[in-house]
Amino acid sequence: MEWEFNQFCAGLHPCYSGRNGTPLIKFDGTKGTKDLKIRDDSQKGLYFRFSNEIQDSKLLQGISTRHSNDFDELNDMINNEYADKYEDVNVISDPI
Numbered sequence: 706m707e708w709e710f711n712q713f714c715a716g717l718h719p720c721y722s723g724r725n726g727t728p729l730i731k732f733d734g735t736k737g738t739k740d741l742k743i744r745d746d747s748q749k750g751l752y753f754r755f756s757n758e759i760q761d762s763k764l765l766q767g768i769s770t771r772h773s774n775d776f777d778e779l780n781d782m783i784n785n786e787y788a789d790k791y792e793d794v795n796v797i798s799d800p801i
Contacts (some may be wrong), residue, residue, distance in 0.1 A: 707749070707776050710742075711742045711754070713732075714731065714732065714733050714740070716733065718730075747766065747793075747795075749766070749768060750764050750767070750769070751764070751768055751771055752764050752765075752771065753765070753779060755776065760798075762798075763797070764797040765794050765795070765796055766794065766796075767795055768793075768794050778797055
């Protein structure tokens with residue numbers, strides 16, 4: 706997903722490349738556009754939803770690989786029980 710998004714930002718995605726009747730869209734910092742390419746881990750995130758309630762939604766910023774689908778293990782990670790392993794992960798719990 707990261708690769709495809711960066712291709713989109715560079716104007717190289719086949720659906721937005723300006724070829725074959727598609728619009729050319731770039732978000733790479735050229736011609737006054739913002740550079741939205743994903744470059745570091747702080748721009749990555751995983752979204753977890755533990756129920757239908759908005760307060761049970763969590764965004765883990767700084768990680769892009771889901772290591773487990775086990776609810777208890779994910780809850781332990783979110784509650785910083787694995788803080789040494791995921792020290793750069795920021796948990797966002799507040800609804801937007």
